[in-house]
Amino acid sequence: MEFNDLLLDDAQAIEAADAGGMLLATATAGAQVRSASTQLPDVAALPARGEVRSVVICGMGGSGVAGEVLKAVSGPTSPVPVVAHRGYTLPAWVGALDLVIVVSCSGSTEEALALHGEAVRRGCPSAVVASEGSPLALAGIAAGGLVVPVNPGGRQPRANLWALTVPVLQIGAAVGLCSVNADVWERLADLVDAEAMACGPMVSVPENPAKQLAYSLAGTLPLVWGCTPLMAVAALRFQAQCAENADYPVIPGELPEVNHNQVVMFDGAMAAIAPDDIFADRAERAMSLSVVLLRDDAEHDQVMRRARYSRDMAEQRGIGVHELRGAGDDPLERFAQLTARLDMASIYLAVGFGVDPSEIGPITELKERIGS
Known part of the structure; x- marks a missing residue:
């Protein structure tokens, strides 16, 4: 082609x-940062600093990037291992001393639901970042863990990087993995807004x-x-x-x-x-x-x-x-x-190349085949 x-x-x-408006959706990154950074999660449901052996962040596709960011940001300072995990099952060593954070923009990703269910069965403290009212958010509420509701705004998961990443970083900071100064968010939002204008x-x-x-x-x-x-x-x-x-x-x-x-x-x-x-x-x-x-x-x-x-x-x-x-x-x-x-x-x-950036036909086809 x-x-x-x-x-x-x-x-x-x-x-x-x-x-499908992918350019416009992508240009909302700054607004996502400002909105998410002012909606601090209630961290009372999280383990206190020093009470976790490790933190495992689970997510697939665009939602999984948030975990990779937390892992990279935490690397130089975290007192415990931080693992970004993808798949259907948790590592065998994960147990009641490990915090499991599950991220899914839609809140219906089958891998995310499976991993959250397994974390609950193993007695792990857990946190969920997902669309409000979604199956994953409801499962998180039922488990008594922290649930951070996300409003996708009609955007696809890959266009919601900061709506998902900001709360994950806030959770990481709350349990002592990293330190993110409050003034970083506004500067970050200004930078991505300026880049959206320049591009x-x-x-x-x-x-x-x-x-x-x-x-x-x-x-x-x-x-x-x-x-x-x-x-x-x-x-x-x-x-x-x-x-x-x-x-x-x-x-x-x-x-x-x-x-x-x-x-x-x-x-x-x-x-x-x-x-x-x-x-x-x-x-x-x-x-x-x-x-x-x-x-x-x-x-x-x-x-x-x-x-x-x-x-x-x-x-x-x-x-x-x-x-x-x-x-x-x-x-x-x-x-x-x-x-x-x-x-x-x-x-x-x-x-x-004449490609519609919003179309993800093979992903949709795979979901249909798996669900049939």
């Missing part, structure tokens, strides 16, 4: 392609970093590498966003791990040994690799060196490299600002 870059500067074409559909490609990224990645297989644990979450989310919004493949990873495996692809069948002919027809080019480095001020010194040498090696082989950094004083702010740009880029990738 050919990528039509002319569509990126055609506001009417963008509106027609994005019939909006009316902003032309030369001034729009999200459109530029979509254009550059189209027709390539992007290796998206995070240079800190939190930036690795951004890479993982971008992979999921490109899959769901644009039906497009991305390979995520984290430095230094990717330097022990993925980097070998620089010499593989998809490596670009010679620079592209700028006059060549994009549709006739074979797909080649590209590299996206998600950088951050909090990188380990050795990771900084690895990122620099990885970039040099890729460029020497004719592989396009894109180095992105988020803005903000706090790592969470930088993650939010960069994620906002990547989310918008995934939608413009969909627009250029």
Whole structure:
């Protein structure tokens, strides 16, 4: 399928392609932060600090990203292990000393319901973040645990990142996993609002970093590498966003791990040994690799060196490299600002390929087959 870059500067074409309003839904990130951060959960139902052996955050798809964020944010300071878990069953070691947080935007995800039920049977203290009145929220109330109601606002789970992540981080802070200053939320909201404006559909490609990224990645297989644990979450989310919004493949990873495996692809069948002919027809080019480095001020010194040498090696082989950094004083702010740009880029990738970013046909088909 050919990528039509002319569509990126055609506001009417963008509106027609994005019939489900994914751009508009994605642009509500700042409002989600402000709303969720002012609705503090009643943490009285949670174990006191020092009373849990570990925290296990369960969620699937877009809802599962909240757990990955808490794990990454808590990593440097948490006195207990923090595990982001996906699937139908809890690890065998999880028991009454472990807090289980279950996140589901819809509140009806079968894996989330199964994991919450298992946590209750094992006597685990639990917390639920889910749509108000949903099966998961009602199960959480029946179990006597903390329930944080979420209003999806008609948006799909992947467009509700901050409506889900803010309460999960608040729960994490309440049990002593991390510290999130109250003033971070307003700065974070301002950053993602500004990014939504800078990457909006009316902003032309030369001034729009999200459109530029979509254009550059189209027709390539992007290796998206995070240079800190939190930036690795951004890479993982971008992979999921490109899959769901644009039906497009991305390979995520984290430095230094990717330097022990993925980097070998620089010499593989998809490596670009010679620079592209700028006059060549994009549709006739074979797909080649590209590299996206998600950088951050909090990188380990050795990771900084690895990122620099990885970039040099890729460029020497004719592989396009894109180095992105988020803005903000706090790592969470930088993650939010960069994620906002990547989310918008995934939608413009969909627009250029003529894909409706709201359609998730294979997921719906799978649910129907499983439920039949």
